[in-house]
Amino acid sequence: MPKLDFDIITLGHGSGGVLTNKLLDSGVFDLLTNDILEERHDGAIINMNEKIAFSTDSFLVSPIFFPGGNIGELAVNGTVNDLAMCGAVPKYLSLSFILEEGLKMTEFWEVLVAIKFACENANVKVVTGDTKVVEKGKGDKIFINTSGIGNVHPKANIGKTRIQIGDKIIVSGNIATHGMAIMSIREGLEFESTIQSDTTNLNHTIINLIEQFGNDIHLLTDPTRGGIATVLKEIALTSDFGVDIFQRDLPMDDQVASACELLGIDPLYVANEGLFLSFVDASIANSFLEVLQNDKNGKNAKIIGSVVDTHPNQVILESSIGGKRVVSMLPGEQLPRIC
Amino acid sequence: MPKLDFDIITLGHGSGGVLTNKLLDSGVFDLLTNDILEERHDGAIINMNEKIAFSTDSFLVSPIFFPGGNIGELAVNGTVNDLAMCGAVPKYLSLSFILEEGLKMTEFWEVLVAIKFACENANVKVVTGDTKVVEKGKGDKIFINTSGIGNVHPKANIGKTRIQIGDKIIVSGNIATHGMAIMSIREGLEFESTIQSDTTNLNHTIINLIEQFGNDIHLLTDPTRGGIATVLKEIALTSDFGVDIFQRDLPMDDQVASACELLGIDPLYVANEGLFLSFVDASIANSFLEVLQNDKNGKNAKIIGSVVDTHPNQVILESSIGGKRVVSMLPGEQLPRIC
Known part of the structure; x- marks a missing residue:
């Protein structure tokens, strides 16, 4: 492990700011380094015959329902937008839930419906998924990971x-x-x-x-x-x-x-x-x-x-x-x- | 929301057994339905010029260190194997962390190193990622989502x-x-x-x-x-x-x-x-x-x-x-x- 000036993870390490960068630069990027990851963009652009973009994000907004939306559409839009930022046409999403024991089904359902409509609006399909449950008090209602892939637009040249x-x-x-x-x-x-x-x-x-x-x-x-x-x-x-x-x-x-x-x-x-x-x-x-x-x-x-x-x-x-x-x-x- | 005989999420809904199926069949699959998702295999096989497989899994094993491994290599191997089950050569992974405030960096680092070696063994690259942190008591040390893509082997015909x-x-x-x-x-x-x-x-x-x-x-x-x-x-x-x-x-x-x-x-x-x-x-x-x-x-x-x-x-x-x-x-x- 590299020398660090912190021993434990704090909330700031998830802020997207200085501490997140410090955490990632403490050796995380060095350890996993490769040309594509080093781009450090919102998603990875990958040559697999046709050029595709690939992105991931976990969502844990609290509260899960807020004015203007809920965690479901946020999770779809977030990954869709990361792909768009790569100049790609988002096409397929994965959808992975970490649910907390005791979550109300009515809430889960409302989130799912938001996911459905967000997918329709963005013209993407959920093609694979996963559902896990943690004990009450080991999560917070619902965390969602979406990953996505899409074809990079032939006219896009972004970096x-x-x-x-x-x-x-x-x-x-x-x-x-x-x-x-x-x-x-x-x-x-x-x-x-x-x-x-x-x-x-x-x-x-x-x-x-x-x-x-x-x-x-x-x-x-x-x-x-x-x-x-x-x-x-x-x-x-x-x-x-x-x-x-x-x-x-x-x-x-x-x-x-x-x-x-x-x-x-x-x-x-x-x-x-x-x-x-x-x-x-x-x-x-x-x-x-x-x-x-x-x-x-x-x-x-x-x-x-x-x-x-x-x-x-x-x-x-x-x-x-x-x-x-x-x-x-x-x-x-x-x-x-x-x- | 469809009629259900349960109102809250229980641990059994994450078991991968009857209750998981009941949850997914309660309308989740119907709501998000498309041809690729309906295959219900370990990952999605997607035609994007060349045929690729795409899969996702969230990992929340407890304890995170166990005889024979830790959550890091589990997360890499799990998604690599899901792609292999589709007849694909796994190629690229996304890596998304949900860390609990207070996680020891030594533990995080040990997990990361396991991820690195698991990637090397499987010959896959982490090409995109995300790091989030939840307050102490709203998670459990470390949850990991990996999603992956790979090219379906030309001789594979699995379904x-x-x-x-x-x-x-x-x-x-x-x-x-x-x-x-x-x-x-x-x-x-x-x-x-x-x-x-x-x-x-x-x-x-x-x-x-x-x-x-x-x-x-x-x-x-x-x-x-x-x-x-x-x-x-x-x-x-x-x-x-x-x-x-x-x-x-x-x-x-x-x-x-x-x-x-x-x-x-x-x-x-x-x-x-x-x-x-x-x-x-x-x-x-x-x-x-x-x-x-x-x-x-x-x-x-x-x-x-x-x-x-x-x-x-x-x-x-x-x-x-x-x-x-x-x-x-x-x-x-x-x-x-x-x-």
């Missing part, structure tokens, strides 16, 4: 190595929505209307963009755990470039902004679900934005920043009043069990 | 529909070993030597057999949860035929037999890991057995029965003293958290 100076960074909609939907019900916050999770499948939106802009889309990624800040910092760290983003351009729902303020949470670190970031060639940025804004999943899309060579490996946020600050990864665990 | 009257049923080795290894340490049983789990990867053994006997191998399946009895009964139920097996031909280690007797457990229902059942054309049964017995994973292989038309959907065991009894699926949960 961190494709990012170049001048690329525009486009966010597909309002940020911090999913995280604050979960947080609001956990904290019992009340607003004029309930904050709804943005969980949805993005694959049709993505494929439409790939068909139109193909090679000029350099990277796609969905900022789930750890939020936009963590994802951008991860990308900056693995490239020779830096990233500039502008706070005034970050689209956010008013109620989400209020909830973040009330709880003292920085929306840059809050998990999103039905949201993605695109790094595109500057020459197509405006037409890309126009197409995206005409899509139901991109109505609030905005260009939020660009790739620069002035501060390699750094993400710099220019605040609404003109100040600048360095953006790091999520340092600990902010919102456990968010997805 | 329940290929079974025919007269097929010989061959078991690859001693039965009930994994389950009794776990059970013995849980119950603190002591024997002259410790019962070791039989967890191992079977893919090289299987591919060698497929290369030699191709089309004459009709079905391969690994009798894990629920044991040999449950797997045979499942097969009988989905075919027009029946199955005869002979107790005197069932290979079993003496200590395992003693442990079963001591605990009043029927070895037919005990989980196996590095074991498989083959349904082969009667014409090749003896040469198949000979090849298998020369393989390190088949030294104790035996022909244990055959497919008959006299009692459709039924599995009949002829006991060592000549009596006959009907074999059903595992009715409840015998050994929770066995894999």
Whole structure:
């Protein structure tokens, strides 16, 4: 075992932020290393005659029912979106349950029905599965793993190595929505209307963009755990470039902004679900934005920043009043069990 | 939701036996139905230009370290073997952890190292992954999901529909070993030597057999949860035929037999890991057995029965003293958290 400065697993190791990276970099990646895993993208792109993408995610959101969805559709959409971020057309899913003894069948059924409809919306099929049960108190109602495979679109050419100076960074909609939907019900916050999770499948939106802009889309990624800040910092760290983003351009729902303020949470670190970031060639940025804004999943899309060579490996946020600050990864665990 | 005669999930729903089937048949399969899922095999065989197999399993064995292995190699071997049972050469795995807050890093590391070596033995690569953490008391040290894909061997032609009257049923080795290894340490049983789990990867053994006997191998399946009895009964139920097996031909280690007797457990229902059942054309049964017995994973292989038309959907065991009894699926949960 490598030398570590921690002896036990803490919740922060599951945050998707600094500690998750620390855990994975402590030797986990080194131990299991291979070319495909080293890409560290949302899924693996595998040559098996025809090029396919392969991705996995376990879901353990608490509570399992939340405004705007439940763990079932989250599990389908999460893996569907990871495949879409690889430029793939998601096709087949596996579905594996870890159920807690005593789970109500009515709840299980509601989750299953959500899975069914989410599969229909995304046009994917569950083709293999597994069901396990743990004793009461050794799980929490329901954990779901979905893994998925799909064919990489022939026009897609997506990867961190494709990012170049001048690329525009486009966010597909309002940020911090999913995280604050979960947080609001956990904290019992009340607003004029309930904050709804943005969980949805993005694959049709993505494929439409790939068909139109193909090679000029350099990277796609969905900022789930750890939020936009963590994802951008991860990308900056693995490239020779830096990233500039502008706070005034970050689209956010008013109620989400209020909830973040009330709880003292920085929306840059809050998990999103039905949201993605695109790094595109500057020459197509405006037409890309126009197409995206005409899509139901991109109505609030905005260009939020660009790739620069002035501060390699750094993400710099220019605040609404003109100040600048360095953006790091999520340092600990902010919102456990968010997805 | 369909009408059910149970309202909550019980441990038996994860047994792999009657209750698991009842749960899946209560509407789960109907809800998610498609041609590939309906095959209900250990994995899905998918046409994506080249034919590939895709399988998933979550592992939550307790304790995570046991004589002969740990949850890490179990998770790799389990999915590798499910792919092999589809006649596929396992190639890529996903690896998803649900860790409990407070897990010791030394334990996590030992599991990871076992994963690494199991991957090397099976010649598969982990190409994508996920790490989540739940609060202390909401999980149990470590749960692992592995999903896998591989190319179906061109000579493989495996499926329940290929079974025919007269097929010989061959078991690859001693039965009930994994389950009794776990059970013995849980119950603190002591024997002259410790019962070791039989967890191992079977893919090289299987591919060698497929290369030699191709089309004459009709079905391969690994009798894990629920044991040999449950797997045979499942097969009988989905075919027009029946199955005869002979107790005197069932290979079993003496200590395992003693442990079963001591605990009043029927070895037919005990989980196996590095074991498989083959349904082969009667014409090749003896040469198949000979090849298998020369393989390190088949030294104790035996022909244990055959497919008959006299009692459709039924599995009949002829006991060592000549009596006959009907074999059903595992009715409840015998050994929770066995894999």
